[in-house]
Amino acid sequence: IVVTDGERILGLGDLGANGMGIPIGKLTLYTACAGIPPMQCLPITIDVGTDNTHLRESASYMGLRQPRLRGAAYDALMDEFIEAVQERFPQVCLQFEDFGNHNAFTLLDKWRDRVCTFNDDIQGTASVTLAGLYSASRITGTPLKDMRLLFLGAGEAGIGIGDLVVEAMTEEGLSQAEARSRCWFMDSKGLVVKSRTDLASHKQPYAHDHDPVPTFLDAVESVKPHAIIGVSGMPGTFTAPVLAAMARHNERPIVMALSNPTSKAECTAREAYASTDGRAVFASGSPFAPVTHKGKTHVPGQGNNAYIFPGVGLGVMVADSSRVTDEMFAAAARTLAGTVNEDDLAMGRIYPSLSRIREVSKAIAVEVARLAYERGLARAPRPDDLEAAVAAAMYEPVYPQYA
Incomplete structure (x- = not known):
């Protein structure tokens, strides 16, 4: 699940319910870049109003026409949402996306050691x-x-x-x-x-x-x-x-x-x-x-970020990790840097070509899953060949009749 409340949409600000394109787009990248099966992806926007008066006054705006919910009431709503998600989808990885600074840090600090979650912006x-x-x-x-x-x-x-x-x-x-x-x-x-x-x-x-x-x-x-x-x-x-x-x-x-x-x-x-x-x-x-x-x-x-979060999510999924840790993101960084070759550096490029993104995501997923097993966070049985297990988990949009 990728969830937003639409408050701090990158480069655009407070879009309220119109921020729904963000979780949809992020999950599309999970599938395109790391082969996460689309039927296992759920985009969610929590509509708590918007402080964007232009949107609130627009006849075409479909969200709540009220100022943003803040304080204890907002915190209680998010707690209820996260707890409901855990009850309905106990193996879910929950990604927070484009929340305002205060809520982003508060939610991550509160839940990072309790459920399988991370904040992509952070x-x-x-x-x-x-x-x-x-x-x-x-x-x-x-x-x-x-x-x-x-x-x-x-x-x-x-x-x-x-x-x-x-x-x-x-x-x-x-x-x-x-x-x-x-x-x-x-x-x-x-x-x-x-x-x-x-x-x-x-x-x-x-x-x-x-x-x-x-x-x-x-x-x-x-x-x-x-x-x-x-x-x-x-x-x-x-x-x-x-x-x-x-x-x-x-x-x-x-x-x-x-x-x-x-x-x-x-x-x-x-x-x-x-x-x-x-x-x-x-x-x-x-x-x-x-x-x-x-x-x-x-x-x-x-x-x-598309170099990172799809591979992290794939590794978490393969291992059925109960947590997403900073150590996993550090490992993802080292792995990504390791895919940069001398030809890239000679051109001044410090990231690999995006044309290699699935290769990069697979390598990151293997390292993230390995960490999950080594740290006792994995709930899935450890496969004999972790790299093969990651490759097998990657969705390919190929239909037999056209193969």
């Missing part, structure tokens, strides 16, 4: 970004644990990436405090620092002892990051001066403009290469065409 985005950083390190020569990261945006996606990066850095030998010290965040009010009194709870672990910094360019000059990661939904915020500053501080600056859709990207691929004299290691959330700069053609990578 954990899926984190995994695909971590994979990109692993691949980029092969180009730059800087190990992940030695990188300083500066995020533009400190919501679901940004903090989710930070949390998974911290886990990965600790696996490489850093303490949690050391790892967090390498992750810096910029929100709409400036750099996230300890002296600020307006920080939401999910930002506080990343508040550093540092003077306030009002602009992103000033933050780049102060932090001198190896990578800038845009998850702000604010187009054009990776300006030419920002990109030039990154190029001054790094031989191969990592620039990840991950906001979707294309119109929301923090910069374009052409801008990234032009402002860094072709030295940027660039990836984006939306696709960009190849760019030729000074005779060399660069192929931008697309950090799309």
Whole structure:
């Protein structure tokens, strides 16, 4: 099941009941990218109203014409929904999608250790970004644990990436405090620092002892990051001066403009290469065409969650895992990065071609299922050949009479 309440539809905001296309689309990707049988997919939108007055006043709007339900009543409704889902479909994997920041973190924190669930905006985005950083390190020569990261945006996606990066850095030998010290965040009010009194709870672990910094360019000059990661939904915020500053501080600056859709990207691929004299290691959330700069053609990578969540879901399904863990998303990131070959890197691409997506999903599913068995989370008997079991579980839309 993919469920949304339509509050924070990527790049579009509060769509209320009109957000139904999101769970339908995500489940389509489960089938197309990982072979999840479509008859096992159920899209759900919880209609709790909308704060989008234009929609509420539209004659064609089919949702509840009321402001969004908030507080205890909303929490009680979601509790009832999740409990009912567990009763009706006890083996379900429940994916939260496009909830507002507060509800997204609250729901994940409450249910992640109780049912088989995850939030794609928090954990899926984190995994695909971590994979990109692993691949980029092969180009730059800087190990992940030695990188300083500066995020533009400190919501679901940004903090989710930070949390998974911290886990990965600790696996490489850093303490949690050391790892967090390498992750810096910029929100709409400036750099996230300890002296600020307006920080939401999910930002506080990343508040550093540092003077306030009002602009992103000033933050780049102060932090001198190896990578800038845009998850702000604010187009054009990776300006030419920002990109030039990154190029001054790094031989191969990592620039990840991950906001979707294309119109929301923090910069374009052409801008990234032009402002860094072709030295940027660039990836984006939306696709960009190849760019030729000074005779060399660069192929931008697309950090799309579709590389991650279909394979994770397939692995969870094959093992009948009772939980979806951050360790699984870290494993998915390593697996995805491992599918990037030298030809990809030579073109500047830090993700494999999307034409290989089913191969990638299968590899991720095998690792996720293996973890489920090793951690005692699997409820299905362990097959003799896990890779063959994953392959056999992948739906192929081929009908015998036309085969």
